[in-house]
Amino acid sequence: MKSNTSPIFNISHTKLVGIIEKIANEPINSFNVNTIKKKLGPSGICGDYLVSTIEYTTKSVRNNEITIFVRRPHRESPGRSQLHHYEYLSSHNIPIPKLYDSMIDGEGREVLFLEYLEEIREEDEIFLGDENRAKKFLSVMAQFNTTRLSIDYIAQLGKDMARRDWVRNWNIWLTWAIFALKIFEERAYKGELGKSLKNIFSTSSDRLNQLKEVSIELMNHVNRFEKGYIHGDFHPGNTAWRHGNKELVIFDFEDVMIDVRFYDIAMYLGGPDNVEKRCIEQNDLAEYYLERYYYFSGESINIKNFLNELYIIWLAHKCNIWSPMFDTSSIWCKMSKEEKQKRSDQIYKQLDMLFCQIPLAHRIGLL
DSSP states (O other): OOOSBOTTTTOBHHHHHHHHHHHHTSOEEEEEEEEEEEEOSSOOTTOEEEEEEEEEEETTOOEEEEEEEEEEOOTTOTTOOOHHHHHHHHHTTOOOOOEEEEEEOTTSOEEEEEEOOOBOOSOHHHHTTSHHHHHHHHHHHHHHHTOOOOHHHHHHHHHHHHHSSOOOOHHHHHHHHHHHHHHHHHHHHTTTTHHHHHHHHHHOHHHHHHHHHHHHHHHHHHHHSOEEEEOSSOSGGGEEEETTTTEEEEOOOTTOEEEETTHHHHHHHSSOTTTSOOSSOHHHHHHHHHHHHHHHHOOOOOHHHHHHHHHHHHHHHHTOTTTTSOSOHHHHHHSOHHHHHHHHHHHHHHHHHHHHHHHHHHHTTOO
């Protein structure tokens, strides 16, 4: 007996026919689905997805095939939606994958049928190590960040942010950073974090106090920065090439929000040249981003003020030093010896880098 459901998330055969006819732009006689890639079940930000090639024959006896990307949120968060982002950004000519169709499945989950583009799999440093690619990346970022937002779309963003399990709150982040230092210090003294961290906490009380003061000042500065439209997870892995490396497109809008307007670019250009590896110098890349920002928005920004703002945002983000180790003792206790050592090495490296930033933080008025 022929099944009434298709291989694509068990969507009904009838519904899938309608979607394929939308793609083909004419009625079809038959189709066959071959799923190339699948991710289902384990929780994670990306949700469930399928990459499927659909071979179809139209009523006019035209044979064709198309590969599509189909995604939906996890069962635990059925209300998460990206449809409004795809519709709004497409209407404003932001380079994103084409949206073919959408539907709500039987569990109330949004299913999106999208143009399939192979995501970029190179490490950030390798991808951005090429000047031409780095500039295309910055140009798309500037175009995205300068998108003009309607009142209705802003209202939808507010709804999204209210429904998330977390939304970046700089006040919580930076005060928690001070708490994290206290927890690390206690565990280091007990010998739980290895000799290197025990030594750094035993001999660096002045720098630790300065770092705590910097965290408070960072909070005050970040709260004064102008807010804007950010992607929140803008990195090469969330981009893809269209038309043989001619057009770079951006996707994955799970973390889109209103935040400090230069958050996305600060993650790449905020750190000094002696800390972050880049294909060309920070100042040259900043000039290029601002050129594109001006092209898309008409707003001219002073580069010195811009770089200071990026540095403060970058440093505030780097103060998120609790991420290498959970504050919950039960989780720490369950870690293997190797995992604990790995986390301790991450904390040491992060602290050492932050200590090196104290003189610069002092020069720009954070101390």
